Amino acid sequence: xxxxxxxxxxxxxxxxxxxxxxxxxxxxxxxxxxxxxxxxxxxxxxxxxxxxxxxxxxxxxxxxxxxxxxxxxxxxxxxxxxxxxxxxxxxxxxxxxxxxxxxxxxxxxxxxxxxxxxxxxxxxxxxxxxxxxxxxxxxxxxxxxxxxxxxxxxxxxxxxxxxxxxxxxxxxxxxxxxxxxxxxxxxxxxxxxxxxxxxxxxxxxxxxxxxxxxxxxxxxxxxxxxxxxxxxxxxxxxxxxxxxxxxxxxxxxxxxxxxxxxxxxxxxxxxxxxxxxxxxxxxxxxxxxxxxxxxxxxxxxxxxxxxxxxxxxxxxxxxxxxxxxxxxxxxxxxxxxxxxxxxxxxxxxxxxxxxxxxxxxxxxxxxxxxxxxxxxxxxxxxxxxxxxxxxxxxxxxxxxxxxxxxxxxxxxxxxxxxxxxxxxxxxxxxxxxxxxxxxx
Amino acid sequence: xxxxxxxxxxxxxxxxxxxxxxxxxxxxxxxxxxxxxxxxxxxxxxxxxxxxxxxxxxxxxxxxxxxxxxxxxxxxxxxxxxxxxxxxxxxxxxxxxxxxxxxxxxxxxxxxx
Numbered sequence: 001x002x003x004x005x006x007x008x009x010x011x012x013x014x015x016x017x018x019x020x021x022x023x024x025x026x027x028x029x030x031x032x033x034x035x036x037x038x039x040x041x042x043x044x045x046x047x048x049x050x051x052x053x054x055x056x057x058x059x060x061x062x063x064x065x066x067x068x069x070x071x072x073x074x075x076x077x078x079x080x081x082x083x084x085x086x087x088x089x090x091x092x093x094x095x096x097x098x099x100x101x102x103x104x105x106x107x108x109x110x111x112x113x114x115x116x117x118x119x120x121x122x123x124x125x126x127x128x129x130x131x132x133x134x135x136x137x138x139x140x141x142x143x144x145x146x147x148x149x150x151x152x153x154x155x156x157x158x159x160x161x162x163x164x165x166x167x168x169x170x171x172x173x174x175x176x177x178x179x180x181x182x183x184x185x186x187x188x189x190x191x192x193x194x195x196x197x198x199x200x201x202x203x204x205x206x207x208x209x210x211x212x213x214x215x216x217x218x219x220x221x222x223x224x225x226x227x228x229x230x231x232x233x234x235x236x237x238x239x240x241x242x243x244x245x246x247x248x249x250x251x252x253x254x255x256x257x258x259x260x261x262x263x264x265x266x267x268x269x270x271x272x273x274x275x276x277x278x279x280x281x282x283x284x285x286x287x288x289x290x291x292x293x294x295x296x297x298x299x300x301x302x303x304x305x306x307x308x309x310x311x312x313x314x315x316x317x318x319x320x321x322x323x324x325x326x327x328x329x330x331x332x333x334x335x336x337x338x339x340x341x342x343x344x345x346x347x348x349x350x351x352x353x354x355x356x357x358x359x360x361x362x363x364x365x366x367x368x369x370x371x372x373x374x375x376x377x378x379x380x381x382x383x384x385x386x387x388x389x390x391x392x393x394x395x396x397x398x399x400x401x402x403x404x405x406x407x408x409x410x411x412x413x414x415x416x417x418x419x420x421x422x423x424x425x426x427x428x429x430x431x432x433x434x435x436x437x438x439x440x
Numbered sequence: 441x442x443x444x445x446x447x448x449x450x451x452x453x454x455x456x457x458x459x460x461x462x463x464x465x466x467x468x469x470x471x472x473x474x475x476x477x478x479x480x481x482x483x484x485x486x487x488x489x490x491x492x493x494x495x496x497x498x499x500x501x502x503x504x505x506x507x508x509x510x511x512x513x514x515x516x517x518x519x520x521x522x523x524x525x526x527x528x529x530x531x532x533x534x535x536x537x538x539x540x541x542x543x544x545x546x547x548x549x550x551x552x553x
Contacts, residue, residue, distance in 0.1 A: 016487070032467065032490060032516045039468040040486075063485025071491035075498060361503070426498035 003038050008055055012037075012065050019069025024136055024424070025076045037062060080133075081356065081422040087349040088400060088415045092408070094342070095401035096122060098330065099322060107315055107329075108322045114403055121405035125412030132416030133423060141364050144195025148214065151188040154181055155221045182225055183395075184410040186233045186375050189218055191417070193238070194367035197245045208251055212258070219259040223266045228273065229394035231263050233378055240374040244367055283389045293318065294389040297328040301339070301388060308335030322403040324395065328387045346380040346399075356422055365421045372414045452492060454535065455482065457520060457528040460502060464519035467493060493518055501527055 003009055013033055017026045037058045044054035062068070100115045102108040140147075158181045162172045172179045196214065200207045215238050222231035235256065242252045267273040275286075283291035296318050303309070313321070313332055321329040331339035353373040360366050376399055383398045385391040397404055399411050459465060459473050467489050474482050496502045501524030507515050520528070 028516070029490070031514050033487065035466070035513055035515055036468045036486065038513065061485070062487040065487070068485075068487035068491065071488060072494065075491050075495040359500075 003041060003055075004034060006055060008059060009034065009037055012059050012062070015065035016069040016072065019066060020073045020076055022073075022076050022078055025072075029072060033062070079423055079426070081352070081419055084349065084352045084356070084415065084418060084422070085129075087345055087352065088412075091342075091345060091349070091400035092122060092125075092412070094330075095326075095398075095403070095408070098326060098401065099403050101311070102322050102329070105311065107313060114322065117405050118403060118408065121408045122412075125409050128409070128413045129416035129419065132413065133419045135420060136424065137365065137368070137417055137420040138362070138424075140191065141195045141198070144192045144199075147188060148192035148196065151185055151192065152217060152221065155185060155218070158182065159221065159224055180404070180406050182222070182227045182230050183404065184406050185218065186230060186237050187372065187410045187414055189234060190237045190241075190371035190375060191368060193241055194364060194371055197241055198364040198367050208247075212251075212255055215255055216259055216262075219262055223262060226266060226270075227395075228263060228267060229396050231259075232394075233375055233396070235259055235263065236374050236378050237371050241367060241371050244370045245363075283393075291389075293320070293325070293393055294386070297325055297387045298389050300328050300332045301336075304332045304335050304339075306335050306337055308333050308338060323397050324383065324393070324402065325387060326402045327384055327398050330401075331387075342401075343384065346384075350377050350380065353418065356418060356425075360421060360425045362421075362425075365425070369418060369421060372417070376411075376414075451535075452482070452484070453496070454528065454531045456489075456492065456496070457501065457524055457531070460518055460520040461525065461528065464505075464517045466515045466517050470518070496524065500524075 013030045016033065017029060020026060020029065037055075040058035040061055041051070041054040044057055045051065049057065096115070096118055099118045103110075103114045108114065158172045158179075162181075172181055193214070197211065200211060218234055219231055222228070222234060238259070239252070239256050242255050247255070278285070283294040285291060287295040300313075300318065309332055311333060313329055318325055318328060327339070327342070330342065350373060353369060353376065357366055357369040357373060360369060379396055379399045382391050382394070382396045383402070386393055386396065397407055400408065455474050455478070456470060459470055459477075465473065467486070470493075471486055471489060493502070493504075497504050497518070500521065502518045503521050504516055504518050507517060
């Protein structure tokens, strides 16, 4: 007889689970306790006890279901990575305030209401964070292919129907929504490829060729845009994923050099980009031309002093102070110490992400956190170094702070995913059949 | 002899880790082993074992994995990992100190009587 359908046992398990608030752990707990009860019953039956009696004995031996439930609830209390949330939150608030000041003081002029748009993105992002926190991220894994194909299709659509010259900023208008889609694609590919990589067997050559094929398609689209900065971030995501998933060295080399050659080829055959590349090594060689922004930016940062110049930023000296050059504006206004504080917050945030990546046991979650972290790391690092002329000037904003509704939204979604992963990292495994078990 | 509940509670973690050091086990087996090795002194409500196991898992002392055996009974096994091993060593040393101290005091007491 199947004990699973025994009324007394069912009642017992339901009472235990009713004490545990977090529903996702109910099924594993039920399964585990049911096996235990079955074991006791089986043993009693072998000693000649009747079924009904054996079940009663088993339930007594298990103990008060309410007490067991309460104790289980205590161990499975939902956990929030408050550090991560607080660091990201303070950067977001700083960004929002900056946009407000820039807009109301007239330093940045735009046809669109920047602050309101930022604020709406923030609200939408908050909803996503809360939603994702309660959502089991593992359910996304089976949609990895769909996310990949969807992203590629949307990129093609943006290329066909979008407006704008510079790839990163091609804008696709759908109704009242204006999307600069290319900038968020590295995040989407990170999510999709984490799922695909965690499922594919690295030892099988055919699987690897398939993976390499999947890696190259986005690069082609980035170059068609062209959006070199996004392509570079994407390549770093790919490199991180290959490294983190333990691919063989030859495959890592193949997976990187191929796309990299494509990117470099595009840079070299385009005189404008070539100029950028030369400026990278010496922005001061052309201070009035392609090096202007960085030379000016460095000048502003130098003149900031420890405590800043206050709200005296000269109008029309530097473009893009609400996007790529927002760090320059903040340092100029609030001083070097404020700049250091922002850097410290960014470093602390990335460290917390890396720590999370090391804590999680689930391969999919580990790949996802690692690859998303690499995006944040590159964006912070590149943007800040760009403002002091140590990295080439490209369309890479300061995460959470630079004005960009779509970036802010996807970055907050990434934080939501990490909170979801953190919350679930401790329940190792669900019953076999749901996920592959790993007997050792 | 009936042993005080608090005493059992305090030492159950070290017993569990000690058992898991020999081989990965599931809850029922773990209880059987503890009973067998302790001569039945350590018997408790078996359901309360799981909150302890789950928190050990959450703290990274043990690792869990599911297997499906013939007869389709799904079992959750627990395996000791490095962090749990280090913790066990620490607790064992603590226990030895504690036990010898108690022995000493009790021994003196007996002498006085």
